[in-house]
Amino acid sequence: MDLLALADFNLVARHGGFGKAARAAGRPKATLSRRVAELEASLDLRLFERGARSLKLTAEGRVLFERTGALLTELDETAKAIASGGQSPRGRLRISAPLLFSQTAMGKLAAGFMRKYPEVRLEITTEDRAVDMIEEAYDLVIRVNPPPDASLVGRIFLRDRLVVAASPDLPPPAGRDAVPAVTRGSLGQPELWEVTTPSGPSSIAIEPVLSLSSFVMIRDAVRMGVGAARLPLSLASPDLAAGRLVSWGDVIGHETALWVLYPTRRLLNARVSAFLDHLKAAFPQGIADELAVYVEG
Incomplete structure (x- = not known):
């Protein structure tokens, strides 16, 4: 041929x-x-x-x-x-990353990577949809809990979980009384949020009163006392530590994993390998608290 x-x-x-x-x-x-x-x-x-x-x-x-x-x-x-005469990373590197991770960490990650490898031309797009890596010419894709794909390989580099967070001024749940809630996506019907607390599992009855499309907007609304919300621990952690928010428990069954994916290859190019190493150095343990510290640092 x-x-x-x-x-x-x-x-x-x-x-x-x-x-x-x-x-x-x-x-x-x-x-x-x-x-x-x-x-x-x-x-x-x-x-x-x-x-x-x-x-x-x-x-x-x-x-x-x-x-x-x-x-x-x-x-x-x-x-x-x-x-x-070497394998120094150079050339274009295209990455697709989800909205929340991009808003909180990707700018800092990208800048740090460029300082290490100034000959790379890094291009990052932010979207939560499942992109076609081959068709759209991406080198790496970062996704939350992606479905299995035989054409891709990858690994988990960060884990997170959801907590029910609220303003200290919002009365905590009592009995079967529903509390106002801020939700993601379209407004739903009243429901129960299953959580685990230091005293054991429990249920929180909620009444959705506000729907927003991003976790950052939801966090800001929760700070204002509009209602409680299920937030990623990595996003809520600074406010919980500062007392601007309080936790009503960890959401049961909503653990999340951030994966970095790339097309199946026998050999990775130098740019991809370098970015994978960069992620590992930024989050060596891969836990939610690391992301919170990284964002605040």
Whole structure:
């Protein structure tokens, strides 16, 4: 198989068209089209569905792209590393991270990483959706309790849990009386929050009165005494320590784990390996209190 033609195929697949790929690489569009056609002829496969205004990978083309893209990147980086005499991280590193972790810690993490590795060009996007790492060209993805994915490998680097927190001015739960609550997502019906306290398990009856879309907004509303809320310990910890909030117990069955994921590869590139080491150094024990200290530090 012609590696140069395969590289041109990956370039076109990654950019979603011959024109975009030609502009990105500074090469003639006709050359890319010819080389992809030659690759299709040598494989006796159609790799793209060509429409009047669109270009889409066939099922065979998608498989080839997913299985060869990472290998070609490794070859390119290995050649560059040999030419430069080492494996110092350099080049672009794209990461997707969830909203709350990005708001509380990612800015500091990113700045610290760039100070260590100034030749890396770090790009971080914030979103809670499940991104397609191959299709969207991410090198790393950070997710909370992700579903299993055979195409990805990874590890837990941080654990957290939910606590029911409230302003000291809000009367604590008594008996079956419902307490006002701030919830995430759409307003729901009255329910019971199961918690564990120093005296044992118990239930808190709640009446949702306010719904907000992010934990940071929920924490701010709870500080104002609007109601109680289930908050990540890492976010609530500074306010609990300062007395701005009090804990009514740990939420049962809501432990969370932050995973860092990457495409399955036999060898990780230097940028990915360096960022994994950076995460480990920031959170050596991987517990919620470490995140709280890191954010406040």
